[in-house]
Amino acid sequence: MQTAATDYWKTFTCPRYDGPALADEVAACKAPDGSYWAVQSWDRDLPDYGVPPSAEQATNEVHLSHWTGALPALDVHVDWAYNGQWNHLWGTYTYNGTGVYGFKSTASGAPLDSFGRNLYVDTYNSAYGSGWQRENSFLTHKPGGSWCYSVNPHGAHPAGTGSQYRLTILGPGVAPDVSVTVNAPGAYNKAAQAPDNAALAALNDPACKPH
Helix, strand or coil: CHHHHHCHHHHCCCCECCCCCCCCEEEEEECCCCCEEEEEEECCCCCCCCCCCCCCCCCCEEEEEEECCCCCEEEEEEEEECCCCEEEEEEEEEECCEECCCCCECCCCCECCCCCCEEEEEEEEECCEEEEEEEEEEECECCCCEEEEEECCECCECCCCCCEEEEEECCCCCCCCEEEEEECCCCCCHHHHHHHHHHHHCCCCCCCCCC
């Protein structure tokens, strides 16, 4: 029985992947039934605010996904908060047009069910140092999977304002993980901020109001 189980993988093939581009891809293929399989790997457990990680925290996780159809959609906007004082990131996380969010979490924002998802924000060439550093992570909100974040100082930690921001999130269920990289917004432009404020308000998320 042990030999039969060990050799089972030799009885099938998984042809070349022809689906949408995947972030942090290690391997991917298209199964004979038309579904997709993928392995992704990235460092989810880094500490916030550019704090040097322990050996355990610096170890990449490996995630397996199996899906059909479109990928989850991480919509990202970048503008300013508090009259241009800080960079501001906001958007939605949806799957098949429905918001992705949880129903139960700890006070610090760790999901306590299989639905909740933390969005991980990395900042590039910031006060934390050169290259990519972890800025923070936080939950998406109900009912539309909305989220928002101001890149400002936190306690003794300086603002992690970078030249770019990378946002990565686990897929819902066994769907693939998603990552989006955006440039920082540059110098404050009050006129350009106005339509973003209107779009943010249209999300109807009490936790994500224009400021």
